[in-house]
Amino acid sequence: MNIIVLVKQVPETSNVKMDPETGTMIREGLETIINPLDLYAIEAALRLKEQHGGKVTAISMGPPAAMKALRETMAMGVDEAALVSDRKFGGADTWATSYTLGQAIKEMGEFDIIMAGERATDGDTGQVGPGLGAWLNLPVVSYVAHIKEVTKDSITCDRLMEEGYQVVKAPFPVVITTVKEIAEPRLPTLRGNKRARQTEIPVYSTENMTVDVGSLGLKGSPTKVVKIETPKVTRSGTLLKANSEETIESAVDQLIEWLKERELV
Amino acid sequence: MSYVWTLGEQFEGKLRGVSFELLARGKKLAEELDTKVCSLILGHNISDEDLEELIQRGADEVYFVDDPRLADFQNETYSNVISDLINQYHPHIVLAAATTIGRVVMPYVAIKVNTGLTADCTQLEIQPETKLLLQTRPAIGGNIMATIKTPDHMPQMATVRPKSSRPLDKDPSRSGKIQRIVLKDELVDTRAKVIEFRTDDAGFVNIEEADVVVAGGKGLKQAANVKLVEDLAKQLDGVVGASRQAIDRGWLSYPHQVGLSGKTISATLLLTAGISGSIQYLAGIKTCENIVAINNDPEANIFGVSDFGIVGDLFEVLPLLTQKLAQAKK
Numbered sequence: 346m347n348i349i350v351l352v353k354q355v356p357e358t359s360n361v362k363m364d365p366e367t368g369t370m371i372r373e374g375l376e377t378i379i380n381p382l383d384l385y386a387i388e389a390a391l392r393l394k395e396q397h398g399g400k401v402t403a404i405s406m407g408p409p410a411a412m413k414a415l416r417e418t419m420a421m422g423v424d425e426a427a428l429v430s431d432r433k434f435g436g437a438d439t440w441a442t443s444y445t446l447g448q449a450i451k452e453m454g455e456f457d458i459i460m461a462g463e464r465a466t467d468g469d470t471g472q473v474g475p476g477l478g479a480w481l482n483l484p485v486v487s488y489v490a491h492i493k494e495v496t497k498d499s500i501t502c503d504r505l506m507e508e509g510y511q512v513v514k515a516p517f518p519v520v521i522t523t524v525k526e527i528a529e530p531r532l533p534t535l536r537g538n539k540r541a542r543q544t545e546i547p548v549y550s551t552e553n554m555t556v557d558v559g560s561l562g563l564k565g566s567p568t569k570v571v572k573i574e575t576p577k578v579t580r581s582g583t584l585l586k587a588n589s590e591e592t593i594e595s596a597v598d599q600l601i602e603w604l605k606e607r608e609l610v
Numbered sequence: 611m612s613y614v615w616t617l618g619e620q621f622e623g624k625l626r627g628v629s630f631e632l633l634a635r636g637k638k639l640a641e642e643l644d645t646k647v648c649s650l651i652l653g654h655n656i657s658d659e660d661l662e663e664l665i666q667r668g669a670d671e672v673y674f675v676d677d678p679r680l681a682d683f684q685n686e687t688y689s690n691v692i693s694d695l696i697n698q699y700h701p702h703i704v705l706a707a708a709t710t711i712g713r714v715v716m717p718y719v720a721i722k723v724n725t726g727l728t729a730d731c732t733q734l735e736i737q738p739e740t741k742l743l744l745q746t747r748p749a750i751g752g753n754i755m756a757t758i759k760t761p762d763h764m765p766q767m768a769t770v771r772p773k774s775s776r777p778l779d780k781d782p783s784r785s786g787k788i789q790r791i792v793l794k795d796e797l798v799d800t801r802a803k804v805i806e807f808r809t810d811d812a813g814f815v816n817i818e819e820a821d822v823v824v825a826g827g828k829g830l831k832q833a834a835n836v837k838l839v840e841d842l843a844k845q846l847d848g849v850v851g852a853s854r855q856a857i858d859r860g861w862l863s864y865p866h867q868v869g870l871s872g873k874t875i876s877a878t879l880l881l882t883a884g885i886s887g888s889i890q891y892l893a894g895i896k897t898c899e900n901i902v903a904i905n906n907d908p909e910a911n912i913f914g915v916s917d918f919g920i921v922g923d924l925f926e927v928l929p930l931l932t933q934k935l936a937q938a939k940k
């Protein structure tokens with residue numbers, strides 16, 4: 346079974362500090378990491394390979410520095426990796442990103458499954474996986490929480506929806522996007538790290554893949570970001586101490602009043 | 611036709627609330643553009659009453675593609691049908707909900723009809739000079755708001771965060787056309803098949819579309835204490851949410867998880883207890899309207915984003931609150 350995992354490198358925002366004055370995020374000096382939600386897709390791919398044989402290939406579109414994320418996936422056990430990188434790819438929206446990834450994947454040969462994370466923690470759209478499915482004209486099973494059955498030519502998954510789980514059976518090749526429930530990601534190993542350092546990672550660019558130059562990067566993107574604002578997220582709410590019998594009682598009464606005023610009860 | 615379309619959603623033949631929320635958005639835009647708003651529904655066995663309600667809540671026209679093969683959401687067939695209709699009628703704007711349906715089918719359709727798509731918008735306006743749709747959305751865990759437009763492609767498409775707008779009141783005096791459309795066989799893609807639908811536990815929750823969410827975290831200390839948030843949720847007609855710490859300890863199942871690696875909620879009232887307010891948790895709650903926090907640490911982050919905070923022991927505050935609410939009801 347050949348599995349391709351899509352991996353995006355994102356800024357590490359989990360230890361991010363907030364500017365107390367403006368209530369906005371301080372973005373300077375952030376490290377880059379593998380999109381945390383991609384770890385679940387990587388883990389699911391590795392488990393499928395362990396159970397059914399085959400190969401897992403990680404692919405990332407980004408600047409040369411995204412090599413670091415690819416090497417980290419190899420340290421976790423991914424067999425091969427490919428970087429999709431070219432100045433012309435910069436500033437791509439999800440339309441152009443999924444187009445470019447699709448063209449690169451066409452160069453890479455046969456596969457059964459493409460796995461993606463649910464969302465990337467920066468752009469946060471969740472559109473690249475389904476978009477790629479459309480470019481390659483493949484079925485997409487999104488929000489996959491459990492893999493129930495795998496045969497030589499199909500996969501059956503639980504797809505998490507608002508009301509419950511939809512059980513979907515799809516033939517290979519298929520695009521799957523995963524949620525956290527699917528698997529607990531493993532840590533990189535020393536052996537994996539060593540192999541990752543020693544492996545040559547190929548780069549796909551406009552030099553060695555077939556692309557329509559008008560469909561690339563910022564220029565090829567139908568959506569344009571016109572403005573970015575950093576909203577103040579702090580709210581100046583009432584804060585009551587409740588550390589004795591009376592103060593607890595009074596805090597609860599005031600809360601109920603407050604809820605009533607807002608017609609929340 | 612320079613119409614505004616909204617993609618309604620149904621589950622087991624009943625329209626979902628987001629269908630009406632989208633119409634409220636669509637109607638406002640259509641008025642600014644001096645055009646009509648149409649609701650597109652794919653499904654089977656939807657009652658006339660439900661279709662009529664779409665008109666009463668803002669639709670000028672309803673297109674209903676009615677076929678048993680559309681009863682369950684199946685991405686490829688749905689995409690084919692929507693793309694086919696877009697190519698036939700050329701709407702200028704297509705809005706869908708940022709749900710587990712809209713967030714998959716819309717990016718697929720966007721590629722098929724060759725246009726852009728803005729994700730999970732919380733604000734939509736028409737730019738006066740250009741008449742283009744300005745689509746504003748939270749990104750990077752809600753820490754920035756990006757405004758996006760699609761200047762050179764049609765239609766302009768966006769998914770809209772559930773609960774970020776209110777449905778219009780029913781207006782029985784409104785009238786509109788309900789058009790039934792026959793599913794073309796060639797649009798049916800049989801590759802992926804929906805086998806069944808199930809909820810694993812009786813407590814399966816739809817926290818994204820709940821008005822009231824009561825969430826508990828590590829401060830609950832053990833599984834048995836989840837009952838404290840459940841009891842309060844019951845009093846408030848709400849559902850139970852949780853921080854990741856409570857999920858990873860096995861106290862509640864994953865569909866309850868709020869946050870970066872869980873769900874994003876926009877409740878009218880969110881009450882959190884024993885949750886510190888990590889950046890990943892906050893990413894999931896930024897668009898909640900009213901936030902109440904109960905935590906015994908006055909320095910807890912969560913108080914920075916709450917409208918009403920109680921610094922106290924949840925084991926004392928929650929039962930008393932539940933009890934007093936119950937009394938007040940009587």
Ligand SMILES: Cc1cc2nc3c(=O)[nH]c(=O)nc-3n(C[C@H](O)[C@H](O)[C@H](O)COP(=O)(O)OP(=O)(O)OC[C@H]3O[C@@H](n4cnc5c(N)ncnc54)[C@H](O)[C@@H]3O)c2cc1C
Nearest residue numbers: 351406438439461462464465468469470471472473728729
């Ligand atoms: C503030 C902001 C708002 C934006 N809003 C929009 C918008 O509304 N619409 C739009 O079309 N674009 C938007 N973009 C552009 C978008 O972020 C980029 O196209 C980005 O390259 C991919 O989108 P994402 O981060 O949303 O990824 P998602 O679609 O959220 O990622 C889903 C999965 O796809 C895979 N994946 C994503 N990107 C890559 C990659 N580069 N290489 C390999 N795998 C990948 C990963 O598996 C990931 O888990 C926005 C960008 C910014 C900065």
Ligand SMILES: Cc1cc2nc3c(=O)[nH]c(=O)nc-3n(C[C@H](O)[C@H](O)[C@H](O)COP(=O)(O)OP(=O)(O)OC[C@H]3O[C@@H](n4cnc5c(N)ncnc54)[C@H](O)[C@@H]3O)c2cc1C
Nearest residue numbers: 381827828829853854869870871872884885886906907924
């Ligand atoms: C990639 C990534 C993704 C993540 N995704 C998510 C996510 O989706 N959702 C999420 O929630 N987290 C997520 N996390 C984890 C997050 O960083 C925090 O660990 C988590 O949110 C903390 O949960 P908590 O607030 O319940 O626990 P804690 O941070 O331990 O807070 C417990 C709180 O309870 C209070 N408390 C204790 N006892 C009492 C009492 N008797 N009465 C009142 N208050 C009391 C304490 O003062 C404390 O503030 C993610 C982390 C990473 C790295």
